[in-house]
Amino acid sequence: MPPLLELSDVTVRFGGLTAVDSVSFEVAAGEVCALIGPNGAGKSTLFNAIAGSAAINAGRILFRGDAIHDLTPHEISARGVRRTFQNGGLFAHLTALENVLVGLHTQVESGILGLLAGTRGSRRAEAAATRRARELLALLEVEPVADHLAAALSGGQQRMVEIVRALATDPPLLLLDEPAVGLAPPMREKLGRIIRGLARERGIGIVLIEHAIELVMSVSDRVIVLNYGRKVANGTPAEVRADKTVLEAYLGHA
């Protein structure tokens, strides 16, 4: 069986700058794999490449054995690779509930003609999706704010709603881009428990970009370190912590 996600020799260039330089790694189902490295190391670019919003110049990206690097973002999402965004990707004009309904978009089965005719089927599909969205919000304890506008939620609530939205379609692979930014320590611990639960109990493969190093070390099965677009380390949290090149990447050449 092929690995859930497989990157081999992925390179992304912007003009003369090589943002991601020949990076290879694999992520298995149920595994939490963290991507760490200093700012500008290429972590977000690599995420965008996996999600289809950045084109790769060389290499390949396979999801369950199929090449996805030529697909558009919505096609990749429909195959089951879902992501959150670094600076909050919620739709500000929509409520928490509606945000999750957008997450369920591909699963609301209503055609445009049935909808305009107001058929019972299209109304049922909408009602079923709304029920499902509320259940999902309840799982991460944000159901009470379901009808609040996304912009009115606290940072922690926004993060939870965004994770619920990404999880709405039961994706096999989840990409989390700095989910702990701006969260208070108790909230970070809760986030850590959620990430571990998703991987261990539901078998979701998770790729995590995160600067909060204690969170990374406590939830990850594997840590990949990037520096100047290159992979400089790949191992368990303990191995990476002991790695000299990692210290150099973070502290500069001493």
Place this chain on the structure above:
Amino acid sequence: MRGRRLFWLIPLLLLPVPLLLDPYQQYVANLILVYVPVGVGFNVVVGNLGLLAFSNVAFFGIGAYTAGILMLKLGLPWWVTVLPAGIMGGIAGAAASVPALRGVRLFYLAIMTLAFGELMRWIYIRWEPVTGGSFGMAVPEPSVLGWALNVESRKFYAFLVLVVLVIGLTDRLLRSRFGRAFVAIKGNEEAAAAMGIPTDRYILLGFGWGGFVVGIAGSMYAALVGHLSPSSFDLTELILQFAIIIVGGLGSLVGSVLGAALLTAAPEFFRDLPGFEELLFAVLIIVVILFLPRGLASLLARAHPIFDDRYYRE
């Protein structure tokens, strides 16, 4: 919300209106009914999809000329031309979405789509054998199933039916996953795509629906004024249409109705004060935007949640 069914009472309450108005006032009421779908269609593109596209007058003119040409050249009765006018408007909408589909946004999109309206005006002027050129064309008397719309009150009822249909269908569209996709695209295109939404297809759909609705409005305009000329579809007309959705409220069906009513009726009230009409009209727009930056719709939305369009928010 269940209470929304009460909205069906509004057209019923409007039924006796023709009994209360003199023919000129009736004409103004009909003009309002023409501008309601103009605003509804424009608002889907600008308010819901969030794209600054100024091709609306092109859709309006294409709908009007389609109805006029079919009536004059083929001798079709007016009611038969309504759907073709909408379809031609929808095709024009799809064509106007091309720059947006190529990633053109904001001011660049505004200018490119503006050019579409001006190109159409050039065609109305140059395609003289069909459109009547700069002098325009006289539209034959409209009729519905043999019932001549030869007095303003009859047009009122025909238009009312179309307006109810357009609002009802657009409301269903906007309250579905399609309408949510529009607003998601407005909020964050990258995140919308990451939710599995094919953003290009929805931009095409939004423009197509907007063009369809505004094309229908064009056929109503042809029936109302009885004479089409290129100067009715110029930049001044575009600015008036844009003012309708801004003053009414972006992204709100209620707003499109209120904006159309106020901006169509106001100049007629000011007509009694010659020399000050433009000034008063300008002051009215400034005052509304100053005190109600989210448009007239925000006034009603605050009064009762029943008026709160689902994807229109303060």
